[in-house]
Amino acid sequence: MMETPTVAELLDIIRQLTARVAALEAENKALREENTRLKKRISDLERKKNKYVAPHSREERQADPQRPGRKAGQGNFTNKQAPGFVTNEINVELPNRCPTCEFTGELTLSHFEKASVTELPSLPRVEVTVYNVPVVLCPQCGKKIRGEHPDLQAGQWGATAHRIGPRLEATIHTIRHEVAVSERKLPRVLELLLGLRLTQSAINQAASRLAGDESPLAKYVLELEKQLRQAAYVHHDDTGWRMGGEQAWVGAYRSEDVALFKVNPQHTSAELRAVLGDQFQGTLVCDRYSVYDAKQFAGMSQQKCLAHVIRNISDVAAQVKGRAGRGLAYLLRLKENMQDALKVHRDFQQGKTTERQFRFLSGLTRGRIHRLLSRTDLRTPESERLRAGLWKQEEKGRLLHFLEHPEIPPTNNAAERQLRRVVITRKVSQCSKNKRGAETHMRIKSVVETARLRGRDPVEVLVSLSR
Template sequence: MEERIDELEEKIAQKDKRIEEQNERIEEQQERIEELETRLRKYENPHTPPSKRRSGTDESPTSQDDEDDDVRTDGGTPGRKDGHNPEWRSPPDPDEEIEVTSDCCPECGDHFDESVGVSPRLVEEVPDPQPPEVTQYNRHRYQCDSCGTETVATHPDCPDEGQFGVNVIAQSALSRYDHRLPYRKITDRFEQLHGLELSGASAWHATERAARAGRCEYEQIRREIQEAEIVHVDETGIKRDGDQAWIWTFRTDEHTLYAVRESRGSDVPAEVLGEDFAGTVICDGWTAYPAFSSTLQRCWAHLLREAEDVASDHEEAEPVYRYLKQMFVGLQSWLETDPDPRARAQMHRACQDGLRSLVERSVTDEPVATLLGKIEGGLDHWLTFVGEPAVSPTNNAAENALREPVVLRKIIGTLRNDRGMFVHETILSLLATWRQQGRNPYEELTRVVHDNEMISREQTVPVVETSG
């Protein structure tokens, strides 16, 4: 009998051990599930634009055939969309025409009398890589017999510092911020194309010189934005020496300014735009914006994405999402009729009353209540675009402006110090603004570097030596 009891106790102990092991595996699997869900929320959340959300298909891109390598992972397809007109490349005018003739038939060898037609073909080619031009400037020194002042002669193409010219400085900055190359790759590029030996440190210093040369134009962009009637503003994280910082963008129709700051508070727009900024700020729901200005347009793209996300999990939010979407689509169609100011004011009041009624409904789900709270918190800022024709209902312009800094963030990882922040915000602002205005970034960079050299010479006091 005792042996039977011992046998049963041993079996029970074994089962308890298996149960304990299974519980441990379940806990490990649960932790793994939570980790994967956290990673998924990075791509599947209401603050992620549709273009960056992952495809809803279960098939992994790596399991597709080679012929499907160009299928996009966001659910779209490559190439021209249906209904869009094709874009044709305009043929250039030839710089030279060469007559290509033949004397005899390649089949039978009979001689041709004359050509019966011409089949033109345009061929575009770039010149062979050019070696660097090395110039020695023998700068003569002069001493005044009257006052003893010693002066060194200057030349417009001879820089006051360093041994690299304007084109090298401009190409270094463009290679870094336009072509997104690491500095070691920039040195490879100069070596391969021009046979110019350039160290990574020299490429960095050349890029820094381009930023210092363009800083006056950067400040001019800021002054233009400060005077604008409408400014799109947004911010995203960036690292400074491994610590959290933020890159802000301020964008108008013709200017884009970036500012790298360690703060995400209202002090940044107050610094960049000025305490007395009188324009309209188009933004998302971050608290820094209402703390800075009361004249806002909250982004409807953010609102509709968040409402859709909540409605997908909570049935109680479905009528809220439908109401918001119908209101937005209806307003877009109505505004295309170009209503007069009086009609706009009436529509503004009617829609605001509708939003008030929406947020006053009683709900039980906490996420739905949170959504309604956000709508209520921005009641004075959702409908600015109804009364102001030039105001956009979304902040897509600022979000688009942040795409390039986000790509660079993935490449460079972190900015090292204040000098890196200075260069980063300056070059990015200049390139973005020049592109908005249809200007050639390379030509503009060479211009600002050359002009800065001229201004520096005019403002620099010559070396003075007085004869004892």
């Protein structure tokens, strides 16, 4: 028969249990803090793994790093090539003293060396031409009649009598759209380079006159749109914009030699159809956004961006990592085969393989990807969702279309590159106040970017369209 513990013994047991609970709580708190620290460490490492880090951004420096710069006896030994033209030439006087041995007298001429200094004038000046326009009165009706000159625009009198010339205007717009300088900073740039003072409103009004609805530039953009519809392939992507503070979208269309930009308050299939039309016979290179799967595009040849697909696979692989099952192994095999498809196409484009070899390797790669995408035994929801989406595009012939037609690019990088300056402009400005300003901006940008694609000077193209 158990003895009943005394009060003193019970109090001692309570003290021991209390001390034990306190110790466990302290240990639990320390473990929770350690767990939080390790989770943050894992998150940081995973983020760094997926993020490009320059060599100089290491957390710890190397003990014995390689010296910067070229190695002795290798590489190009000149910092700057000789200029292509010379505006002034100076003959340097012959030295008459040797700094090594202190000899003074006539030295023997060995040869001449060339050295040059490229410099700006102290302050470049613009040319200002004043036109004395005669104003006469009609003796019959008393109406004022002004003289005309080819260099003067219609209505150039009164508040708008003093304007900038076509070449200066074209240069301003080229700086604005090619270098992505904000309209607010353009006056300061012009003052620094040319000593010219212009207001932001003067630049804005010049753009409106250049790219108005009935202007030669607007008609030229319509012609570019027609050329785009006849292209063998067209890249398309869009990014955000604002008109009057409201959400809008800029669509970039890019063929081999045409760049077109359109701004709309929304980005649906209607906007895409308005540009490409119903008779487009080329291939649309795009991502897997649902707009491109609309019914009106059911018969359109498409190539989904494989760079986006590989990125999607990597994202899903990061989600399923560490889970039970074969989901991660499946995704890694799928990613590897997608990368192989890109390599097969790249090697053929670079002339490393013949057409026969390309067709053979393409068939092998397509077969492996087809077998992976046709599987129906995946248990991981994320993997199955991705597989079903890719299989849908593969059944329509939109995933590996470039392996059948190697002239079609496998990625949509061209459209994304076209949008980079648009994104920069959006970040350094307030976009557009209204639809007219947005359309003006996109028309000029279309002309400038198309000129760059065709190897032409955007300034000369804009000058030709301003007359």
